[in-house]
Amino acid sequence: MSTPTSKASQPLIFELGQEGRANRYLEEGKPLESFLPKSVLRDDLPLPDNSELDVVRHYTRLSHRTFGIDLGFYPLGSCTMKYNPRVNDAIAMRPEFAQLHPYTPDELAQGALQVMYELERSLSSLFGMAAFSLNPSAGAHAELGALLIAKKYFKERGETQRDKVIVPDTAHGTNPASAAMCGFKVISLPSSERGRVGVEEIRAILGPDTAVCMMTNPNTLGLFEDDIAAIAAAVHEAGGLMYYDGANANAIMGYARPGDMGFDLMHLNTHKTFTIPHGGGGAGHGPLGVAAHLVEYLPTPVVAASPRPNGETGAAPSDRLTFSLDFDRPKSIGPLRSFWSNFAHAVRALAYLYANGAEGLKRVSQLAVLNANYLRVNIAEFLETPYVEVCRHEFVASAQALKRDHGVRALDLAKALLDYGYMAPTIYFPLIVPECLMIEPTETESKETLDGFVAALREIVEQAKSNPQALFDAPVTTVVGRVDETRAARQPDLRWRPPSVAHQNEVS
Amino acid sequence: MYAPHTQRDIEQMLGAIGIESLDDLLRVPNDIALKAKLDVVPALPEYQIQRRFDRFAEKNAGVEYRSFLGAGSYRHYAPPAIAALAMRGEFLTAYTPYQAEVSQGYLQAIYEWQTYICLLTGMDIANASVYDGATALAEAAIMALGTTGRHKILVSRALHPNYRAVLRTYCDGLDVSVDEIAFDENGTTDLAALAHAVESKEYAAVALQSPNFFGIVDTLTQSALDAVNASGTIPIAVVAEALSLAAFAPPSSWGAQIVAGEAQSFGVAQAYGGPYAGFIASTQEHMRRIPGRLVGKSVDNAGRTAYVLTLQAREQHIRRERATSNICTNQAHCALIATIYLALMGKTGLRDAAALNLARSRELASAVANVDGATLKYAAPFFNEFVVDVGAPAEGVLASLQALGILGGVDLGRWYPELQSCILMTATELTTSADINALAAALDGAINVHAHI
Numbered sequence: 001m002s003t004p005t006s007k008a009s010q011p012l013i014f015e016l017g018q019e020g021r022a023n024r025y026l027e028e029g030k031p032l033e034s035f036l037p038k039s040v041l042r043d044d045l046p047l048p049d050n051s052e053l054d055v056v057r058h059y060t061r062l063s064h065r066t067f068g069i070d071l072g073f074y075p076l077g078s079c080t081m082k083y084n085p086r087v088n089d090a091i092a093m094r095p096e097f098a099q100l101h102p103y104t105p106d107e108l109a110q111g112a113l114q115v116m117y118e119l120e121r122s123l124s125s126l127f128g129m130a131a132f133s134l135n136p137s138a139g140a141h142a143e144l145g146a147l148l149i150a151k152k153y154f155k156e157r158g159e160t161q162r163d164k165v166i167v168p169d170t171a172h173g174t175n176p177a178s179a180a181m182c183g184f185k186v187i188s189l190p191s192s193e194r195g196r197v198g199v200e201e202i203r204a205i206l207g208p209d210t211a212v213c214m215m216t217n218p219n220t221l222g223l224f225e226d227d228i229a230a231i232a233a234a235v236h237e238a239g240g241l242m243y244y245d246g247a248n249a250n251a252i253m254g255y256a257r258p259g260d261m262g263f264d265l266m267h268l269n270t271h272k273t274f275t276i277p278h279g280g281g282g283a284g285h286g287p288l289g290v291a292a293h294l295v296e297y298l299p300t301p302v303v304a305a306s307p308r309p310n311g312e313t314g315a316a317p318s319d320r321l322t323f324s325l326d327f328d329r330p331k332s333i334g335p336l337r338s339f340w341s342n343f344a345h346a347v348r349a350l351a352y353l354y355a356n357g358a359e360g361l362k363r364v365s366q367l368a369v370l371n372a373n374y375l376r377v378n379i380a381e382f383l384e385t386p387y388v389e390v391c392r393h394e395f396v397a398s399a400q401a402l403k404r405d406h407g408v409r410a411l412d413l414a415k416a417l418l419d420y421g422y423m424a425p426t427i428y429f430p431l432i433v434p435e436c437l438m439i440e441p442t443e444t445e446s447k448e449t450l451d452g453f454v455a456a457l458r459e460i461v462e463q464a465k466s467n468p469q470a471l472f473d474a475p476v477t478t479v480v481g482r483v484d485e486t487r488a489a490r491q492p493d494l495r496w497r498p499p500s501v502a503h504q505n506e507v508s
Numbered sequence: 509m510y511a512p513h514t515q516r517d518i519e520q521m522l523g524a525i526g527i528e529s530l531d532d533l534l535r536v537p538n539d540i541a542l543k544a545k546l547d548v549v550p551a552l553p554e555y556q557i558q559r560r561f562d563r564f565a566e567k568n569a570g571v572e573y574r575s576f577l578g579a580g581s582y583r584h585y586a587p588p589a590i591a592a593l594a595m596r597g598e599f600l601t602a603y604t605p606y607q608a609e610v611s612q613g614y615l616q617a618i619y620e621w622q623t624y625i626c627l628l629t630g631m632d633i634a635n636a637s638v639y640d641g642a643t644a645l646a647e648a649a650i651m652a653l654g655t656t657g658r659h660k661i662l663v664s665r666a667l668h669p670n671y672r673a674v675l676r677t678y679c680d681g682l683d684v685s686v687d688e689i690a691f692d693e694n695g696t697t698d699l700a701a702l703a704h705a706v707e708s709k710e711y712a713a714v715a716l717q718s719p720n721f722f723g724i725v726d727t728l729t730q731s732a733l734d735a736v737n738a739s740g741t742i743p744i745a746v747v748a749e750a751l752s753l754a755a756f757a758p759p760s761s762w763g764a765q766i767v768a769g770e771a772q773s774f775g776v777a778q779a780y781g782g783p784y785a786g787f788i789a790s791t792q793e794h795m796r797r798i799p800g801r802l803v804g805k806s807v808d809n810a811g812r813t814a815y816v817l818t819l820q821a822r823e824q825h826i827r828r829e830r831a832t833s834n835i836c837t838n839q840a841h842c843a844l845i846a847t848i849y850l851a852l853m854g855k856t857g858l859r860d861a862a863a864l865n866l867a868r869s870r871e872l873a874s875a876v877a878n879v880d881g882a883t884l885k886y887a888a889p890f891f892n893e894f895v896v897d898v899g900a901p902a903e904g905v906l907a908s909l910q911a912l913g914i915l916g917g918v919d920l921g922r923w924y925p926e927l928q929s930c931i932l933m934t935a936t937e938l939t940t941s942a943d944i945n946a947l948a949a950a951l952d953g954a955i956n957v958h959a960h961i
Contacts, residue, residue, distance in 0.1 A: 009813040013851045019908075025587050026937055029863020032755050035870065040725050046627050047630075049854035050885050052589055059848055062613030063598040066605075070597030083510050084601050087554050093591070093777070096565035101577040102781035103918050105910060108570030112780045115564050118549055120790035121852045125547040137639035137783070140824070148681050177834035179823035186829040229539050254546070256536045271837065275510070276771035279841025280614045281604035281801065282637070283783030299677070316549075319563075334677035338580060338642035338670050338770065339781025347561070350549070352822050356558060357551025360509040367511045367518075368532040373522040373533060390525075390533055415609070424607050429825070446512040447521060473809075477610040480808035488806035488818040492795065494633045495623040501908040 001374040008481050010061050014496045017050035041432050046498055067423055068279070073449050074351040075375075077394045077438025078220055078273035085355065088275060088348035097347050102339040106324045112343060113323035116303045118348035119350045120424050121318075126361065127249070128259025129266060129289035135299040138284030140249060141336060142267030143214075144176035145288045148333040149265065149297040150212045150241050151182050156331075158330035159239065162211035166240075168197050170220045172247060184211055190430060192331050195221045195387045199230045206238035208481070216245040217261065218252070220370065220430040220438065222338065232262025241265060244289075249273045250442065251369055254362025264291045270349040285345035298330045301340055303326040367443035368393040371450060375441055378454040382461045385391035386433055393438035396433050403435050410435040410463040413457070415482065418475040420456040511786065537668040543866075549684040576872070577864065577913040578893045579721070580748045580933025581669050581784075584861065585937060586775040587852050604837070608816040609808075614817035618803045618840065621847040628753040629745075629767040630760025631789035636801035637843040638786035638835060641748050641770025642674035645715060647833055648768040648788055649675060650682070651797045652713035652742040654832070659684050662702070662711040662741070666691040666720040669923040670747050670829045675715075687817070695886035697724045702728075711739070713766070717746035718756070722932065723869075723893035724886055727762040735884065742766060743871035745856040750774055750846075754862040766932045775849030776842050785842035796822060799833030801840075853929045864937035868944075873949040881955040885930055893934035895927070898951070898959035902931045908954035914947055916954075 005264055032041050068074075074081035092098070100112055120132045135263065136142035147165070154162045159493045165179035168189045176186040187205055192198040213235045227232065233243045244258040244266035250273045258266045268284040269277045273385065278284075290298060304326040307319075325340060356364060369392050375475045376385060376395040385434070399410040414424030414437070426438040441450060464471055512519075518530070527533055534543075552560060575583065594600070597612070605611030605618075618636045625634035636646045649661045661679060663672055665688045676686050689705060692698045697716055706714060714736055720726035728736060728743060734742050745759035747769035759767045771785040772778070792797055796819065804818030824831040853861065869892040876882050876896050885895035898905045902919040909916035921928035935944070 007812070010616060012623075014623060017854065020856060022854060022860075023587070023852060025585055025853065025857055026540060026860045026864055029860040030663050030867060032859070032863055032866065035863070035866035036755065040756055040889055042753075042755065042761075045754060045859060046857045047624070047850065047855040047858065049856050050851055053852045055848065056589055056593060058851070059593040059617070060596070063593070063596045063609075065613030065616070066598040066602055067607070067610035068598045068601035070601045074601075074603065076603055079603055081601075083604060085510055086922075087557065089595065089600075091558065091561045092679075092779075094561070094565055096568040096571050098777040098779050099571045099581070099583070100780040101570065101575060101915070102581050103577050103579060104570035104915065106782070108573065108910075108915075109780065111564035111567030114567065115561075125544075128544070137643070137839075138835075140834045140836045141643075144678075144681070144834060147667070148677065151681060172836075173823075173828050173831070174834050174836050176829035177827075177831040180829040180831070181678070181834055183683055190926070202710040217866060228539050229537065243888060251534075252536075253532045255542055256540055257542060257544070260542065260544075269837075276939070277600045277841070278603045279600055280602040280611075280618075280844065281840035282837040283839045283842055284637075284837035285783075295568075319785060333680070335670060335673050336643070337674060338640040338668075338784065341780075342782040343780040344777065349778040351557055351561065352555045353549050354552050355554065356509050356548075358546035358548040360551050361548065364509050364511065364799060365509075366534060366553050367513055369533050370513075370518065370521055370525075370530060372523045373527070377525050390527065392534075408898070414607070418607060418610050423603075423610070434732040443509070443511040443513075447517045454714045459633050470914055475609050479612050480609055480810075480812050481815040482809045483608045483814040484806045484808065485816055485818065488804040488816050489821075493621070493805040493818060494795075494802055494818075497624045 005339060008204055012496050013058055014048050017048040021049040021051055021117045021480060023052045024205040038356050045485060071423050071447060073453055074423040075425050075441050076423060076437045077440040078247050078442060080442055082275055082442035083444040084275050084277040088351045092344040092347040093350050099345065112325055113303050114318055115350050116341060116346050117305055117323055118318050119346050120303060122353050123268060123287055126253060127266060127289055128257030130292040131295045131298065132287045133288045133298040133302060134287050134346055136286040136288050137337055137342055138282060139267050139269045139286045140174035140178055142286035142288040143174055144181055145299055145333065145336050146243055146265040146267065147178055147182040147184065147212060149294055152297055152333055153294060155257035160211055164209045165211055166213040168215060169432050171214060171216060171244060175214045175245060179345050196224050196225050197231055199234060202231055203234050206234060210238045210240035212241045212243050214243040214245060216248050218248050221387055221396050222394040223387060224392055228261045246274060248393060251365055253364060253365040259291060262295060270345055273432050274349040275352045276345045276348050281341050285342040296329065297333055299336045300329050301327045342349050364443050371441040371443060371445060375439060375450055379457060382458050394438060397437045398433055398438065399435035402464050406464050408468045408469045412471040413437065413460055415472050417456065417473040419477045422456060424454055573913050574913045574946055576917045576933045576935065576947060577915050579932050581778050581916045582749060582773045583936055583938050584773050585777060586849065589852055590775045590824065590845055590848045599844060601668065605817060612815060613805050616887035617844050617847055619805060619815050621843045623805060624847060624850045625787050625789050629789045630758030631767055632792040633795055634787055634789035635798050636803055637839040638788055638800055640669040640784040640786040644768035644786035644788050645671045645746050646675050646678035647799045648766045649713055651766060651794055653684060654710040654797050655742060656740060658712040660710045660712065661686045662689060662705055662714040664689050664697040664716045666697055666722060666726055667715060667746055668721045669715040671746060691800050694888050695724050696726045696888060699729055699732040700855045701731050706736050706741045707738040709739050711741045713742040713744050715744040715746055717748060719749060719752050719891045722886060722895045723890040724888040725756060733763040744768060749891060751862055751865060754858040766794060771846040774846050783839055783842050785839045785846050797832055800835045811901060832901065839884050861937055867941045868937060869893065871934040872933060872944050875944050876951060879948055879952045879955065880953060881959055892936055893932055896931045896933055897929050898931060898955050899929055900955055901945060902929055905954045906931065908957060909950050912950045913939040914950050916947060
């Protein structure tokens with residue numbers, strides 16, 4: 001049996017336990033044959049029986065083999081890995097929220113609807129949109145919803161020839177993938193030497209076939225698109241719509257709003273900007289915002305509010321309202337998911353808004369941008385930063401020179417950082433920067449943490465010059481070394497099989 | 509705002525950057541700079557935030573009611589050990605496991621999840637999760653569209669109305685039409701109509717839910733499967749109540765090639781609809797079209813067992829507009845919760861849970877059937893929910909029950925005009941005999957009132 005710190009691999013849950021070693025959570029059930037004809041029943045249920053203690057040890061040990069924000073600095077660009085306040089989880093897990101059935105009649109779920117209403121109203125003001133839908137489950141899901149809105153909008157205007165979506169070459173991969181899921185053709189727009197979208201360049205590709213221009217601002221290089229008003233005007237003049245990818249919204253709160261920049265559609269990732277835990281890759285939560293002319297296309301349902309009939313007064317304006325889920329939206333694109341929202345995340349996001357208020361959110365963006373620039377100027381002393389100017393919440397560095405002179409790639413720097421107890425930055429993205437490291441510190445990290453990270457990266461870069469082999473071997477302190485990804489892809493092993501079946505497969 | 513900066517820190521850092529003020533760092537062009545006054549909820553200290561949410565919590569009285577609601581979201585027992593493990597910060601605050609060396613634990617847990625889903629569905633492979641059951645169906649349909657090159661999807665009308673609506677939303681984007689097959693007087697899909705429809709060879713896939721929206725086993729017979737296969741149509745099975753997999757023959761046994769499902773029943777909170785845990789499983793031949801993340805087992809540079817995200821050439825961050833799906837963030841943490849639930853329950857616990865759902869729902873069914881004016885609409889085998897015809901507008905009957913502190917079920921007239929007098933009622937292992945007796949007594953009175961209006 002391995003100990004938590006040992007590098008010995010942890011057995012799979014299927015390799016543990018004994019049949020009949022049951023935990024008595026429920027009464028013993030009668031044989032299934034007493035309820036149903038044998039013809040509809042399964043023959044076997046090949047799952048392991050484990051004691052609760054063994055299960056607790058197993059997953060506790062797996063947790064020890066997993067790195068999260070709670071363990072250390074997580075400078076993953078475009079992912080906004082800030083501290084996830086525990087109070088948000090405590091509130092979301094309260095039974096009045098966690099045990100509420102989605103088909104609970106509106107009058108018995110007024111608290112849940114009020115949470116959604118307050119979040120929706122606050123986000124609309126904060127980002128200058130007419131309304132938000134809390135329906136989408138993640139950023140990419142909201143992109144899909146937004147492009148479906150655009151498609152329907154143009155169809156109703158008789159402009160079905162608008163089949164092109166413009167995506168800058170610095171965009172997240174989800175942008176072109178979402179466009180393709182709506183049948184749009186993607187036009188990739190190269191960035192200027194300033195790392196931005198150029199007004200003349202975009203004018204050159206606009207036309208009667210332009211549907212949507214999808215932009216991130218600040219973009220994934222961490223640079224603010226300062227020509228955004230002119231770009232939006234040009235797209236609108238051509239009859240197209242502007243879409244704002246809100247992955248980088250942590251940089252603008254209290255200073256600029258997508259609505260004021262000219263965007264018609266946008267999404268937020270509350271699992272980035274508003275401290276929802278990423279949970280190892282979800283669940284996310286992607287509110288979808290629209291300008292006034294697109295409100296009626298939002299996914300169903302939306303939360304509707306009306307004054308309370310008995311005129312009760314309360315502490316906050318929303319306390320004087322009564323709420324309902326509105327499904328009767330003739331122009332809506334329809335629902336994007338089984339039920340109304342990733343509601344537990346709406347609770348967390350609203351709790352975070354209450355912890356900040358408008359002034360606090362402005363402070364959040366200030367300190368996120370301060371941290372990024374502090375890292376940028378310190379790292380620029382020993383690593384190339386291709387765009388030498390004030391950045392926003394993130395910036396890019398490049399290992400191009402190290403690769404040319406010493407054969408050390410961005411990947412090697414990333415792996416070496418793991419040995420220092422840091423998560424690696426995003427690497428090889430955006431695609432236009434060779435040997436790219438994309439670094440986003442967020443506002444919740446202290447100066448001491450940033451100084452420690454800079455010192456570690458400096459040491460690694462020095463080692464890249466003096467002893468590159470050490471970096472090729474990194475990481476060495478982790479429970480495993482570099483994983484053979486080629487083998488994983490060429491001989492896919494995507495599941496455990498019971499020994500007898502596995503044996504049969506080998507024989508055949 | 510959870511930021512640790514002292515004034516001194518800020519001054520030192522601005523000095524290092526060579527900038528005077530924070531405003532200088534964040535300045536944007538004048539024409540777009542914020543001018544409006546922001547209307548955001550006010551800042552509160554933490555204990556006041558809790559009090560504010562106390563007020564919201566009080567207004568969710570529905571959680572106190574005796575509930576017979578199901579229809580895609582189920583109340584099951586979740587051992588506290590699940591939360592104790594899943595809420596560990598290492599799991600909760602990790603990102604998608606791109607850096608395999610420091611993510612072995614999570615990757616292994618997802619590999620275990622993929623295995624559990626395969627073992628339960630009888631499929632060869634399963635992905636690392638999708639948003640929920642409805643989007644799982646939509647993504648499964650897209651897999652079939654890609655495989656067959658066809659432009660139509662066939663779906664049973666006995667499949668969850670919300671799932672069908674989401675399928676339609678996704679298909680609208682792709683200019684794909686969705687046709688529906690009726691259900692018959694048994695409450696199951698009209699297989700003769702299905703077999704006839706697929707003969708056109710226009711459908712990429714045909715989707716059936718089992719147990720279906722009415723709680724009934726609804727699968728392809730051999731002859732219907734033969735017709736589906738002969739037409740080159742891909743059979744998709746939808747599972748909205750994953751616990752039923754512990755009792756019923758797996759979808760592989762009736763020929764499903766893709767299974768799209770919802771694993772909320774495995775320990776995931778109902779939470780007014782999300783987040784839940786969607787899954788997609790399939791036969792081996794569909795491996796390269798499956799959407800989202802896949803965890804594979806490999807070795808590290810010292811030959812040790814190691815797990816890693818694999819077959820990423822399907823995904824949006826590599827293939828962009830040619831990806832199999834746009835999904836990026838999925839539902840990893842809900843999948844982890846489900847995995848821990850399955851590990852704790854085990855074969856024995858899962859069988860017990862299934863048997864108790866069968867027992868309590870039958871106790872409920874016979875109590876309701878004994879009420880004057882109420883009849884069970886369908887006779888076919890069901891899992892933990894079934895349709896009751898109350899012989900009066902269901903909406904009114906449910907309102908009367910609600911006045912007595914009972915959420916009697918889901919009004920089927922909401923989606924099926926021909927079922928205006930029908931209620932979908934659910935009982936799980938957590939439904940008590942007292943709940944059932946209270947419902948039966950209240951139903952008697954409610955039907956009496958509404959049948960005579």
